[in-house]
Amino acid sequence: MNLEEILNYRRSVRVYDKEKQIDTDKVRHCIELATLAPNSSNMQLWEFYHITTPELLNKMATACLDQTAVSTASQLVVFVTRRDLYRKRAKAIFEFEEGNIQRNSPKERQEKRIKDRKLYYGKLIPFLYARFFGILGLFRKLIVSIIGIFHPIVRQVSEGDIRVVVHKTCGLAAQTFMIAMANEGYDTCPLEGFDSKQVKKLLKLPYGAEVNMVIPCGIRKGDEGIWGERFRIPFEEVYHKM
Ligand SMILES: Cc1cc2nc3c(=O)[nH]c(=O)nc-3n(C[C@H](O)[C@H](O)[C@H](O)COP(=O)(O)O)c2cc1C
Numbered sequence: 001m002n003l004e005e006i007l008n009y010r011r012s013v014r015v016y017d018k019e020k021q022i023d024t025d026k027v028r029h030c031i032e033l034a035t036l037a038p039n040s041s042n043m044q045l046w047e048f049y050h051i052t053t054p055e056l057l058n059k060m061a062t063a064c065l066d067q068t069a070v071s072t073a074s075q076l077v078v079f080v081t082r083r084d085l086y087r088k089r090a091k092a093i094f095e096f097e098e099g100n101i102q103r104n105s106p107k108e109r110q111e112k113r114i115k116d117r118k119l120y121y122g123k124l125i126p127f128l129y130a131r132f133f134g135i136l137g138l139f140r141k142l143i144v145s146i147i148g149i150f151h152p153i154v155r156q157v158s159e160g161d162i163r164v165v166v167h168k169t170c171g172l173a174a175q176t177f178m179i180a181m182a183n184e185g186y187d188t189c190p191l192e193g194f195d196s197k198q199v200k201k202l203l204k205l206p207y208g209a210e211v212n213m214v215i216p217c218g219i220r221k222g223d224e225g226i227w228g229e230r231f232r233i234p235f236e237e238v239y240h241k242m
Contacts, residue, residue: 006182013187013225016072016218022186024052027075027217030184034177039169041125043089046170046212049078049203056202063198064214069189073216078199079174081166084208086129094121131159163210170212177215187220 001009031048039046051057052075060078064070097117101110130136137159147153156164178188191214199211220226 001183006179010178010182011187011220011226011230012069012189013216013218013220014067014069014189014227015221015224016069016074016187016216017221017225018072018074018218020074020219022074022218024050024075026184027077027181027186030177030180030186031077033180034173037169037172037176039172040165041120042093043086043125043166043169045082045085045089045166046173047080047082047209048173049080051076051078059202060199060214063202064191064194067191067193069191069216070214072218072221074218075216077177077215077217078203079170079177079212079215080203080205081163081170081210081212082208083129083131083162083166083210084206087126090121090125094118097121128157129162131162134159137161167210167212174213174215181217185219186217187225188215188217190215 028050031050034048035044035046051060057070057073057076060076061067061071070076094117098114101113101117105113128140137157140157141155144153144155144157148155156162174190178190181188194211194214196211199205199214200209205211
């Protein structure tokens with residue numbers, strides 16, 4: 001399949017054929033490909049939980065409100081945001097970038113580029129991602145709205161805004177994963193219909209983690225697998241050429 005065929009092939013599949021197994025290593029590889037998704041500041045505040053055991057699959061089906069997409073799936077991948085890991089990730093990126101600049105930037109620009117990255121990942125990112133019951137976000141909003149009187153500036157800096165940022169990023173990884181799966185001839189269905197508290201407990205996720213999407217995986221079951229034809233709003237209604 002070429003890319004257009006893959007995008008047409010990918011549908012939200014709600015019933016999987018239990019007789020047809022999928023290869024765990026291939027699913028794992030699709031998760032690895034998902035990490036190639038673009039992501040905000042390259043912070044990669046995501047984690048992927050690949051569920052393959054029948055016991056955990058059964059428990060997840062209950063936590064996902066008994067949706068057939070989960071109860072008939074052979075495997076599940078849970079996409080999780082980890083904005084609580086911002087310091088660890090920023091440190092890893094800076095360490096990589098320092099070497100990257102030394103290897104790939106012109107000699108005369110290296111010092112400034114390293115200094116800029118240090119400021120970005122050492123000061124700005126920790127300032128943006130820090131949380132304290134919404135108060136730090138309000139403080140950032142205040143600073144940004146004052147600077148914004150004089151200059152264009154990114155205004156989405158509240159604690160809620162940063163939560164959106166990590167979920168956007170994780171959604172891109174989820175979509176990359178589903179496309180990679182379709183390329184293998186495997187089916188998926190993105191889900192937000194789940195009890196997040198139960199899912200977090202089943203996966204033993206820490207307080208700072210959030211469940212972004214649960215994605216059942218398998219092979220569609222004949223005509224039952226997909227709920228009929230695909231509907232999209234007429235393109236002219238959503239496309240604005242300017
Ligand atoms: C964030 C998100 C959450 C979704 N949650 C559910 C869900 O809980 N249950 C479900 O059956 N489908 C769910 N879907 C699938 C959508 O209903 C589906 O993508 C949409 O109807 C378009 O169909 P298509 O994916 O086959 O093109 C979700 C999709 C997204 C992107």
